[in-house]
Amino acid sequence: MHILGIHSSPFPEGNTATLLHLVLQEAAQTPGVSTEAVSLAGLTIADCRQCDWCREHQTLEQPCVVADDALPILKQMRACDILVLATPVYFARMSGAMACLIDRTRCFLSGKAGRMALRDKVGVALAVGWFRNYGLEPALLSLHNAFLIHGMRPAASYAAGALYGAAVVSGQREGDQRGVLADEAGVRAAKRLMTEGMRIAGQRPDDAAKLASG
Secondary structure: OEEEEEEOOOOOOOHHHHHHHHHHHHHHOOOOOEEEEEEOOOOOOOOOOOOOHHHHHOOOOOOOOOOOOHHHHHHHHHHOOEEEEEEEOEOOEOOHHHHHHHHHOOHHHHOOOOOOOOOOOEEEEEEEEOOOOOOHHHHHHHHHHHHHHOOOEEOOHHHOOOOOOEEEEOOOOOOOOOHHHHOHHHHHHHHHHHHHHHHHHOOOOOOHHHHHHO
């Protein structure tokens, strides 16, 4: 089983990256699980042109006609079993970088090389914000909308203690790129959500009772 984690913070080693690496490291302790992390920081990812090139010309090697940094990531997304999307909160939604990448996954909905290519993959949503009530749940919902449109299986919210995914607070200490680690409840929720995602994917069949009991 392969887990791909993508974070869209402009800081490659900031709080969102810290949270993503934490849950991936936890998952990697399970035998038979491999993990991979991708940072969108500094990458050039254009929005979808809605040109429909993918409907007529798409191949496995070239899922999209726009030749930028999204192409290798799109191929990684197609190949993974579990997709973890981690975003900082921007105006109560996902970041613009994440939105552009998700818009580009339109090529998987009706592409010639495979329609609904992300169907049945497991989706795990993580969001990081300054405050507990800072648009975390709407940001998670924006990620879940993408999972559902693709026919993916989102990890259930009961495992995280927040609607739609794991909501983690970084705090406002300027320059503190590890502030998420102080949010013990949020970190615990993120780990449990990752475990739930693995259970859904079939790698951790014995964890349902543990999650239900808290």
